[in-house]
Every structure is written in structure tokens, then in C-alpha cells.
Amino acid sequence: MTSAARAALPHAVRSALLDAWAVLAPVECAGCGRPDRAVCRSCRAALEPALVRRSLPDGTPAVAALDYTGVLRAMVLGYKEGDRTDTARVLAGPLAMAVAAARDLPGGAAAELVPVPTSAAAYRRRGYDPVRLLLRRARLPACRVLRRTRGRIAQKALGSGERRRNAAGTMRARRPLGGRTFVLVDDVLTTGATLQECVRAVRAAGGVVVGAAALASTPLRSGRADPLPESPGTFPAQTTRFVPRR
Template sequence: MHSFVVRRALADALAFILPVECAGCGAEDVALCAECLGALEPEPHSRVVDGVPVWSGMRFEGVVARVMRTLKEEGRTTLARPLGAGLGAALAALPAGAAFVPVPTSTASMRRRGYRVPELLLRRAGVPVHRALRIARATVDQRALGIDDRRANVERSLVARGVAGRRVIVVDDVVTTGATLGEAVRALRAAGADVVGAATAAATPRRRPSLR
């Protein structure tokens, strides 16, 4: 917690020294210009992963992708609010009365950023966080892996607790192939949860007719 406070204080101090650029287009002297803010307007859409409906608020491309990467890589947490609105739009399409369970963040990512992106977006969307999932084993970076390798990489990497008999919705920042969400669904079901859906702030456009 102490290191997180120090990092946030440093970031706030640097904001007064370094020039601010729009996270979406690089325009100077504005954190997010009007045009890029408009590009973050939610457009909820869905897909199915392992039999579970997955709703996403935006498409992970262009401005949305750049803003999300800036949030994750540069620590500009103010960007979580418009991204959280996208997540909120996705959550609104799913059944009410379920607990919101974020996909857990690795220890290395937490140390590097000082915050958990899915949880931050949930809070900005104005909904409570239920930490029912935890990491059971380490995995490698998914970005360079194909669909089958991603599934093998995350297989049996998560465990869940405290959800027996509960209706839950899995939450992540971005869905690409659905491998991580699928593993989260498996772990929650193994712990006795009724997974009624999943939600993400954004989704990578699909290049195949369907995901499994």
C-alpha cells in the first residue's frame, strides 16, 4: 500500500511538470479530447464463451485500445472513468442480482501498476467488487499466443471460493479469445457458483465466426 501511495503522489506531481497529451490521439494540453471522448461512447455487443454470454461495452481498437493501453501502461487512472462507463453499459445487459467477480491480477502486474485494472473499472462503473477468484499458478504473457496456446496457458490457473450457490458475473477489462474468461467460468463453477454471464469494458474484434 505504501508503494502505491508513493507512485500516485509522484504521478500527481509529474502532472504539473510534464505536458499532458490526449490518451487517444496525442493532442496537447488535454487528457482526453472531445473527439476521443466521443469515440469511447459505449456500444454494447455480445459473444458467447463456453456457453456464457459475454457483453462488452466497446470495441478494442483505435482510440479505445490506445486509451486502455495508456491506463494499463502509464498509470493514468483518470481514464478509468470513461472506460468504466463502457463496462457499466455491458453490465446493464446482464441479469440483475448477481455478484461481480473480477478476474484476478498477477502479483507482478499489481506491483508494477499499484492497482487492479478490472477492479478499478468496476468501481468507476459504480458497482461492488467480490473477490472470489485467485491465481493458483503462474502463467506467461498471453499477447503473443494463439487461441489454443492461450487456453493451455491458463488451464487450471484459477481457483474460486465463497461462491457456492451464488449467481455471479465474471468481469475483466478486455476479452480477446475468451481463454481467460473461460478459465474463470470453470473455476467458479467448480466452486459451486451459477455463472450467469461475463462483462468486459472492451472486446477485440473477432476474426473467426465463433469462439469456443
């Protein structure tokens, strides 16, 4: 069935057909591993976002859709490292909510979206750019204004200070950005070092960054597990809830 034909079906009919196909040709759910659809109903329900407010090292506000734990962590790892691109449409829903919250910041209504660029080596290994693919699935246009200027060592085992030093100087704008406003987008926000380097590169080219959005937020490696304090006037005090479109 073509994507156009699927889009034309009512949601209930489309859901029933997917259930039937899962019986005939089951795959492992990317969240729990049980034979089902790409993402089973139970794991989809676990992806109801509760926005996490954070700040980058320089105070730039950032928002993530979910905590990087449990089902979401398993799905993101499978999506990025296990070739589970069949989960992209499900993951795109929470990311779109985080982007909407970032665009609600002062000056963000008309902001352009800038995904954090993947490295050439990672693109060759995967065959796709994870953040750009999520934005396409969410039908959110993204601009290509940043590029990586050099590689860096893997960040997984590094603390916050080491990550900032490792990321420093790795991004550069492709062209002058004067008069343009941006929201940066990433998949997982850890210490904020990569997004902070993107902020630096955009500002160095004359652009304005109003905030950042991410699919998931993980506790800082410095040992601080709670989100950074909320800045006055950035986000509403209540937690926003959102059920992804199925």
C-alpha cells in the first residue's frame, strides 16, 4: 500500500489494517521487543509527552518532550543505532510538541528550525540524518544553515565540562545569518554541549537563537538529575501533556 493510499484512509480503518498486518507479518516492537507493530499500543501510550524544561550552559531555554528513560530510550537507541526507521513517525509526534513549545518563546513564532547536523561518518553508517528525518515525518520544514567543521571524540563517557570542550569549535554557519531567528532541534539533550556550540555558531554568523527543542532529555552527568531552574517568562509553570497522533 502506498503512503498516499494510507493517508487517505480514516484513522480507525488504517489502525485495523495495521493490526491485521502485524498478525500476518509481525515485527518486534521497538519499545518492548514483543511481536507486534513497529511500536505496540502499550509503548505508544508511554510516549505521552510531559515537557521537560532545561537551560543550555549560557542560559538559552530548551525544552524536551520526554525523559530519556524506559520505552523512549529503547526506541531512540533502536532508531539511531538499530536501523529502526519504522519508528520515526511515532517519535515525530512528541518532538513536534517540543518544537511548538520552543516556538512559544518570545520571538519564536516565526523562528526557522535548525537541526543539529550529524557527522559525515554517522551519516555514512546510518544512511540518514536522525533529526532531519523526524522533522520530515512531523511535516516541519528545516533549514540547512550549520555544518560540522571537524570531528570529535565520542561524548558518551564524558562529563559536562569535557563535553563542552569536546564540542567547542565543531560547528560553523554556511552563510551569514543576520536578521534571521532560529530554534535549534536535537534528538537527545544531555549536558547541552552540542546545542550550545550550535548557538555559538549561529550567533557568530549574526543570527538569533530563541531556544532549543529536543525529543528527550537525560540527566546531567555532573550528577544533577533535576532540570535546571526555569527562567522567568520562558515557559508556563504547568507541565504540558500531549498524546501523539496515532
